[in-house]
Amino acid sequence: MRVLVIGSGGREHAIVWKLHQSPAISRLLCAPGNAGIAELAACSSVNVTDIDRLIELAEAERIDLTFVGPEAPLVAGLVDAFQARGLAIVGPTRAAAQLEGSKVLAKEFMARHGIPTAPFVVCDSPQAAHRVIASGRFGYPVVVKADGLAAGKGVTVAETREQAEQAIERTMVERAFGAAGERVVIEECLFGREASFFLFTDGQTIAPMPAAQDYKRALDGDRGPNTGGMGSISAPELIAREVWQAILDTIARPTVEAMSAEGRPYRGVLYIGLMLTQEGPKVLEYNVRLGDPEAQVILPRLETDLVEIGQAIVAGELDRIQLRWSSRATACVIAASRGYPGRYEKGFPISGLDEVAAMPNVVVFHAGTARSDEGEIVTNGGRVLGVTAWDATLPDAINRAYRALSRIHFQGMHYRRDIGT
Numbered sequence: 001m002r003v004l005v006i007g008s009g010g011r012e013h014a015i016v017w018k019l020h021q022s023p024a025i026s027r028l029l030c031a032p033g034n035a036g037i038a039e040l041a042a043c044s045s046v047n048v049t050d051i052d053r054l055i056e057l058a059e060a061e062r063i064d065l066t067f068v069g070p071e072a073p074l075v076a077g078l079v080d081a082f083q084a085r086g087l088a089i090v091g092p093t094r095a096a097a098q099l100e101g102s103k104v105l106a107k108e109f110m111a112r113h114g115i116p117t118a119p120f121v122v123c124d125s126p127q128a129a130h131r132v133i134a135s136g137r138f139g140y141p142v143v144v145k146a147d148g149l150a151a152g153k154g155v156t157v158a159e160t161r162e163q164a165e166q167a168i169e170r171t172m173v174e175r176a177f178g179a180a181g182e183r184v185v186i187e188e189c190l191f192g193r194e195a196s197f198f199l200f201t202d203g204q205t206i207a208p209m210p211a212a213q214d215y216k217r218a219l220d221g222d223r224g225p226n227t228g229g230m231g232s233i234s235a236p237e238l239i240a241r242e243v244w245q246a247i248l249d250t251i252a253r254p255t256v257e258a259m260s261a262e263g264r265p266y267r268g269v270l271y272i273g274l275m276l277t278q279e280g281p282k283v284l285e286y287n288v289r290l291g292d293p294e295a296q297v298i299l300p301r302l303e304t305d306l307v308e309i310g311q312a313i314v315a316g317e318l319d320r321i322q323l324r325w326s327s328r329a330t331a332c333v334i335a336a337s338r339g340y341p342g343r344y345e346k347g348f349p350i351s352g353l354d355e356v357a358a359m360p361n362v363v364v365f366h367a368g369t370a371r372s373d374e375g376e377i378v379t380n381g382g383r384v385l386g387v388t389a390w391d392a393t394l395p396d397a398i399n400r401a402y403r404a405l406s407r408i409h410f411q412g413m414h415y416r417r418d419i420g421t
């Protein structure tokens, strides 16, 4: 099998690392990849949303199966374009990827099918949005969401009327997120613990992944600005059995069934962001991909061959395989550049990677790294590395990840010290 992975972050390194273990692979390619991925796969510097060039690459390399990491190419129709050329690819079509691409469509979909989510209204002008806020119908806090993709920054949980009005101005008038802010969803604020639920599906069969949790704030104690994620954990005990069953029965299965019933079957990985409220789990958002850094803690627990899973999804035969997951716990701590998620510098040499590579039950997934002209591995992004470890218990996995991280250094390295606590 000749397999292509699209993307360049820690999630894609984890996907490549898992695929690399498959005996079915004869050639592994990644576009564009990073310095860590380049140790396992041939990297080709094609942009993830350059659909024409990705097709050229897949055809020139006679690729048998493609995995997609990030959402942007999926929402842009990469899967449709590959399928039109007869190229096998794991992921939702453009129509199905609207679950992440448009919060308006996702909310309307949930409302149509009785899938639990916060009550909401859709506004297509700032005037209409201001009227909803002025009515006070959702109370405070109230949540204002840009419709389109906004790199995780399009949501404001507004404590006051002023904050809600500012969010509307920023999104719809100043267009801080571009065309993503043409419409907004205004919704009731939900309370409870947040949880993420990941599954593989071929449009019919659902194969849930183990629970994982990410830590979004930049600083210890969940302080500081939101980031893409500063760490993650996965362990059998993260979501209670009854809650797990409720998510499957009231949310995950109805979502996949309704997408098929609407004529846009969902295939690939579905990531459901949830609030575990007193009334039961409710959907905050859908994502059409693996989470990052959740992938870094989920994939090391996967015992089934990922190539087999990908092939089964493409063939619509996921019911034929039984996924196996290890009961071990995993933890991932992100080493970030000073200044992230704001402005940061790049190009600092990273030391200690060789030492950590020799440690058992540890793997360092590269997020933003590159190889310098001198051949050194240097920082090349806000999130630089995801130091991941596994062990029998979560505390041991966390300790192991921090022990490994203590050997790694680069100028301005910043990380949270409370992942998993």
Ligand code: AMP
Pocket (backbone or CB within 6 Å): 118, 143, 145, 152, 155, 157, 187, 188, 189, 190, 191, 194, 273, 284, 285
């Ligand atoms: P989203 O991209 O929709 O998941 O929103 C990003 C974050 O905003 C979520 O992870 C929650 O922390 C928060 N959020 C979104 N919607 C709500 C809601 N209705 N109630 C409370 N918090 C929310």
Ligand code: GLY
Pocket (backbone or CB within 6 Å): 214, 228, 229, 287, 290, 291, 292, 293, 294
């Ligand atoms: N870790 C959150 C995300 O991947 O969206």
